[in-house]
Amino acid sequence: MRLADDPRVECATDIAAEPKRVWALVSDISTPARYSPELQDVEWLDGAEEPAVGACFSGRNHNDVLGEWRTVSRIAQITEPRVFEWEVVRYNDRELGEPLAVWTFTLEPLADGSGTRLRHGMRFGSGRGPMNAYVERYPEREEEIVDGRLALLRAGIEKTLAGVKGAAEA
Numbered sequence: 001m002r003l004a005d006d007p008r009v010e011c012a013t014d015i016a017a018e019p020k021r022v023w024a025l026v027s028d029i030s031t032p033a034r035y036s037p038e039l040q041d042v043e044w045l046d047g048a049e050e051p052a053v054g055a056c057f058s059g060r061n062h063n064d065v066l067g068e069w070r071t072v073s074r075i076a077q078i079t080e081p082r083v084f085e086w087e088v089v090r091y092n093d094r095e096l097g098e099p100l101a102v103w104t105f106t107l108e109p110l111a112d113g114s115g116t117r118l119r120h121g122m123r124f125g126s127g128r129g130p131m132n133a134y135v136e137r138y139p140e141r142e143e144e145i146v147d148g149r150l151a152l153l154r155a156g157i158e159k160t161l162a163g164v165k166g167a168a169e170a
Helices: 019-026 030-035 130-137 139-169
Strands: 008-015 039-044 056-063 067-079 083-089 101-109 116-124
Touching: 008 139, 019 101, 019 116, 019 139, 030 039, 030 139, 067 101, 116 139, 130 139
Parallel strands: none
Antiparallel strands: 008 116, 039 056, 056 067, 067 083, 083 101, 101 116
């Protein structure tokens, strides 16, 4: 896959808990940090204390391949109890900057009423970020770079979903 192909990854799990319970977990910005192998911690910015469209939070990330880095995210959509979405943006472009990545939790009640299907995904945004620079540095390896990053993200998303499922079903 190439960056021009709109790379994305999404995983899903069925949870034996009502959407309201699952929503309480996924709309809490600290939940992914508890379960993700990459996102280590988060903190609200600019006086924000709870999710609201436009509110920003910082994240500290780490993985063995890429090292450690910080991100700033802006909440882009809240449709309770269905969609919670945030965009990773450049620090100085918090209000209007193009997203480098878009992360989404999507919830849907299971047809048989037994719980919630939770989807968690990420797609690269329209903003130019470190991925673009890396691909420009090694254009002959673009597919390998993008596929490798998507594989790391998939593994992290699967672990995050497993953690949310465990917490919701406890």
